[in-house]
Amino acid sequence: MIRIAFVGAGSVVFTRQLLHDILSYPELSGAAIALHDIDPERLQVAAALAAHAVRATGAEVTVTATTDRRTALAGADAVVNMIAVGGHRATVTDFEIPAAAGLRQTIGDTLGVGGIFRALRTFPVLKSLAEDMAEVCPEAWLLNYTNPMAMNIQYLTAVAPKLKVAGLCHSVYWTVRGLCEIIGVPHDEVDVLSAGVNHQAWILRWQHHGRDLYPDLDAAIAADADLARRVRVDMYRRLGYYPTETSEHSSEYVPWYLGHDGEIARLRIPVGDYVAISAENLAEYKELRKVVADGGDPAGGWESDAAEYAPQVIHSLVTGTPRTIQVTTPNTGLISNLPQGAAVEVPATLDRLGVHPHHVGALPPQLAAPNRHFLNVVDLVVAAAIEGDPRHIRHAAMADPATAARLTVEEIWTLCDAMVEAHGDALPEPLRRAPVVAGGAR
Template identity: 45%
Template sequence: MPKITFLGAGSTIFAKNVLGDCMLTPSLQDFEFALYDIDHQRLKESEQMLNNLKQSYGSTVSIHAYTDRKEALRNAKYVVNAIQVGGYKPSTVIDFEIPKRYGLRQTIADTVGVGGIFRALRTIPVMLDFAKDIEEVCPDALFLNYTNPMASLTGAMLRATNVKTVGLCHSVQAAVPDLFKELELDEEGVQWNIAGINHMAWLLEVSKDGKDLYPEIKRRARLKQQEKHSDMVRYELMNRFGYYVTESSEHNAEYHPYFIKKQYPELVDRFNIPLDEYPRRCVEQIEHWEKMKHDVIHNENLTHERTHEYASYLIEAIETDQPFRLHGNVLNTGGLISNLPEKAVVEVPCLVDHNGVTPCRVGELPPQLAALNRTNVNTQLLTVEAALTGKREHIYHAAMLDPHTAAELSMDDIISLCDDLIEAHGSWLPSFEKEKAFTV
């Protein structure tokens, strides 16, 4: 029986999306869904939820919850990773509150910035432990990484292990539909091309019947900027740099040095930037889950519609040899994007069939877009370097090169902030010895 192992299965709603999608895919019937989570209560809840779905649809998949990770992985053909190391408390709270003492404000803090750096540093060691088990008990498995920070985590897996890994995100497939809906444009028949890095990939071309739609998109976007809305940062980036970016404005506000600034506090209001959005969202999601979990866990008529998450389509394409095109996060080996570093993880079109995931070469990005990408790639590469070498100095380097952090803090304050974060996270992080040369 082929096996899909879901690591972090206690994330019940996301498990419902990904494994519910798989359950509704005809070619994936008779698979085993192996669930693993360190929170055994949440694991049990997800198992019950999936059994409800199985009963509702008469599926022939089998569902097993494991408390032994290696047994959950044994003989898996696909491994889905959706873990969050440290959770909302204590780790997410630490990632926001300590930088705030230095005057450094964030919105999401899961990709770059000091929040993204420390999320990566506490997650990479766990994923490398996963890799050891995978290499032992399912060495041919394909590892589908959904956990952020996508580029740093996927890069660590691809560079430091033998595990076949691709990073999957939903920002690309949502970008054009969301943009067209907001601008009241008809999406039917539109062709588009996107490439870049995760959360900062670019809509390079968008056309219909051979006609470039960018002039009309930009015209409508400029009109929309006259009143406040939820996507003002992305529209401003498109206005200044010429292209639309895939991830939301609350994310992109903290990827660049232009929007969240102590020196210009009015920018936060002007661009409608939701500071501290992620902690607020975490609290809302926790409260929402507590209200709805009884109906999800105990509803024997539970329903599900296939989502736009890539995992089920990817697995279906491999199993049926019916090609599917997606945007995956892969190493930039051979210069898939020729003006980004080879060690970078890039988000590019990939063809999936029985042979697996084959990335497509994009060539050069427009120079201003590659330059913006490189500012984030610098931090990602140094974060991976810190995780793989255990050198604290590379944590400092990563933070000092982060665009938003560097625009707000002195080098002395950045180093002090990193030291405070290391101390606060405690056992959630591996040991990073302090270099004498960086003692402040």
């Protein structure tokens, strides 16, 4: 039977949801699940949650927990990655230092200065994970949830080209659910085509029994002035296609909003939002830890109708059940007007043989343009890590639309200096060096 490894299982709330979804499939009876985390305390809490879930569902699975990653990976058929390198403390750093320099962020985990440095401290762990998988489970699928998704998948493709990897994110699912609620159409009756890059993909088609639903959305927006006060509704009205991430996320990937006080007020953008979200996640973990330590019942805490993709991939690998999900994957001509090899998000079919991305063709040009700006940053961050060139960190920040709209070039370089110093040993040694500047001191 299938063997599944969870890497970063100390993300206990997410681990609990994934376990709930996996245990809900009778066909996965007999599965072996190995939990891994480098934090023994978090791993203990995850193991307790898993044991409770198994008892509550009566599922016939075996669950083990270990701080030794290679032990967890050995013989795995699927590896679910959800690590958060640096945890809450690193997240606070990613916000406080840029904020002191005058840079506004909302989530900071995908693009911008926060996304750049989250990637750079995550890449070394991804590389060692890929190396371990090549030795102890070379045929396994790596199902990655860790952000920044596009940077992580593009980096893995570069350093481990034989690795079978798919980036998974539920943003398209929840976007479509939300849109259907706005216009009062059953979600399970609509057909959707979405493509672009993770956190900045686009709803290209959205239909109910063959009827285009965008006119219904237009009517809803026209009738509700409050609905129009959202970043992604504003983007939809101007670009013609709805973006697939929240307004908080979407505001960070373009130069149009966060640099303007009036736009922040008009569109109700919650600057610094993710610091509070991260703190809430930490508080929820501490509550669970206390329940477990006191011998209590850590019941509940999951979405009964969740659409997490990793359990669906695993179920299809075992049963051959065909289904379609969204994945981030290298662009092998899948989106013809985005760069070859870039990490793009497209539909993919699942079956017993794995994950099969769909060819989409060309995006409308007004959509491909912001995607290319997004992918420019991704390219430079990956180049910084592979080449060991600290200049490319600064180049990536200079290319980032929201950062460049807010800071001067010298301010960007000074901010990157401060971020490198703050993250210290979490970054590879070559990237901690002072960048060599053409023509002497800057």
